[in-house]
Amino acid sequence: MKYIDGFRNPLAAKKIIERIEVLANLLKASGRKVSIMEVCGTHTMAIARFGIRNILPENIDLISGPGCPVCVTEAGYIDAAINLAKAGAVIVTFGDMINVPGSDESLAQCRANGALIEVVYSPSAAIKLARQFPEKNVVFLAVGFETTTAPMPAVIQIAEGEGIRNLSLLTAFKLVPPALKALMTDPELKIDSFLCPAHVSAIIGADAYKPFTGKEGVPCVVAGFEPLDILMAIDGILNQLVRNEASVENQYNRVVKPEGNLKAQALMDEYLQPVDARWRGLGLLPLSGLGLKNEFERFDAEKKHGITVKKGKEPSGCLCGEVIKGKSKPTSCPLFARGCTPDHAVGPCMVSSEGSCAAYYKYSL
Amino acid sequence: MCLAVPMKLIEIRGDGTGVAEMDGAQSEVNLTLLEKPAKGDYVIIHAGFAIERLDEKEANARIALFQEIADNETP
Ligand code: SF4
Numbered sequence: 001m002k003y004i005d006g007f008r009n010p011l012a013a014k015k016i017i018e019r020i021e022v023l024a025n026l027l028k029a030s031g032r033k034v035s036i037m038e039v040c041g042t043h044t045m046a047i048a049r050f051g052i053r054n055i056l057p058e059n060i061d062l063i064s065g066p067g068c069p070v071c072v073t074e075a076g077y078i079d080a081a082i083n084l085a086k087a088g089a090v091i092v093t094f095g096d097m098i099n100v101p102g103s104d105e106s107l108a109q110c111r112a113n114g115a116l117i118e119v120v121y122s123p124s125a126a127i128k129l130a131r132q133f134p135e136k137n138v139v140f141l142a143v144g145f146e147t148t149t150a151p152m153p154a155v156i157q158i159a160e161g162e163g164i165r166n167l168s169l170l171t172a173f174k175l176v177p178p179a180l181k182a183l184m185t186d187p188e189l190k191i192d193s194f195l196c197p198a199h200v201s202a203i204i205g206a207d208a209y210k211p212f213t214g215k216e217g218v219p220c221v222v223a224g225f226e227p228l229d230i231l232m233a234i235d236g237i238l239n240q241l242v243r244n245e246a247s248v249e250n251q252y253n254r255v256v257k258p259e260g261n262l263k264a265q266a267l268m269d270e271y272l273q274p275v276d277a278r279w280r281g282l283g284l285l286p287l288s289g290l291g292l293k294n295e296f297e298r299f300d301a302e303k304k305h306g307i308t309v310k311k312g313k314e315p316s317g318c319l320c321g322e323v324i325k326g327k328s329k330p331t332s333c334p335l336f337a338r339g340c341t342p343d344h345a346v347g348p349c350m351v352s353s354e355g356s357c358a359a360y361y362k363y364s365l
Numbered sequence: 366m367c368l369a370v371p372m373k374l375i376e377i378r379g380d381g382t383g384v385a386e387m388d389g390a391q392s393e394v395n396l397t398l399l400e401k402p403a404k405g406d407y408v409i410i411h412a413g414f415a416i417e418r419l420d421e422k423e424a425n426a427r428i429a430l431f432q433e434i435a436d437n438e439t440p
Contacts, residue, residue, distance in 0.1 A: 154381075
């Protein structure tokens with residue numbers, strides 16, 4: 001299967017863009033400006049990389065949403081991880097997290113001062129590290145949206161099966177639908193449509209967006225990460241807007257099913273439960289995260305170590321909170337490309353490889 | 366962090382893991398999240414876990430649709 005080439009067919013792209021222009025003109029004729037929020041950080045990156053924002057008609061605006069798990073994790077969470085590291089725990093984390101500023105320092109700075117901070121690609125590596133350091137507490141920084149959360153129950157199962165006692169999770173899992181709800185009901189934001197994430201949707205299913213559609217709702221179109229996937233999704237969105245419809249459309253049905261991955265959902269239900277969660281930019285949203293169920297609290301780093309994640313101090317001058325909500329473009333931040341670059345990042349949106357500021361910087365938008 | 370890639374399953378082990386391959390690169394993957402994984406399945410790998418199958422038929426239908434758009438359609 002010549003997988004990638006088929007999704008980057010330049011002639012097809014040209015034709016779809018022409019279709020988009022026709023639809024945009026129809027909307028323009030009735031005085032409509034359209035804001036489409038791409039919810040997922042990987043979409044933000046792909047859109048920037050393929051220059052999609054620049055080729056869209058001027059009345060069609062793509063705004064980046066909260067879908068970078070590192071960006072929505074607050075400084076206080078980093079502080080809690082740093083405190084655990086300083087108390088002697090081995091901190092296990094995905095690479096994107098280590099340069100995120102906490103209130104006073106980042107995990108990378110803490111590591112430079114001798115703390116044991118291990119960067120891993122897969123959460124299963126936490127099991128290996130727990131075996132490798134039997135006399136230490138090993139704490140996994142369990143952040144991420146549904147895609148990243150889904151593997152966690154399997155990791156806990158292994159830990160349970162092997163009787164591993166020195167592993168715990170500092171959980172800050174986030175759920176996409178409650179964030180969409182908050183964004184949709186924000187009176188200052190006018191979002192006409194959601195471009196829905198590819199792999200979060202693989203877990204939760206395209207039907208999960210139904211509550212945001214219908215009479216009071218907006219078109220929700222699930223898309224893959226290839227340029228033609230994204231263009232087709234924009235075409236689908238504009239088509240719906242022209243017809244005054246708002247339904248769920250799945251442009252990534254080679255992976256996403258209406259009901260999602262039921263096996264993954266069942267495993268998550270077994271180990272995790274919805275909890276209120278704090279988001280950078282969006283604040284405290286009820287039942288917008290997942291935490292361990294009480295019967296698994298021996299794996300819960302907060303309970304095990306008697307700590308609570310507090311609200312930290314966000315970097316001064318950084319507009320990440322506004323960028324995450326889609327209220328500010330990265331380029332409107334006075335620090336963008338001046339005081340803040342990927343090498344000297346002030347806020348997480350510039351640190352993370354999926355952050356909006358990093359995307360705008362890397363592809364000089 | 367959420368980057369996930371399609372790979373082909375080339376080996377399935379009894380312990381819920383397997384080996385997946387793409388463009389000659391192989392990696393060990395955890396298959397716990399899949400219902401009945403089979404050798405030859407295309408899967409989406411995220412953080413070392415196969416999170417869902419990639420339906421080859423749908424993928425090919427999609428590629429064919431793009432080809433059709435490229436060949437025929439005038440807006
Ligand atoms: S450019 Fe830097 S300081 Fe400004 S919002 Fe983005 S990350 Fe924050």
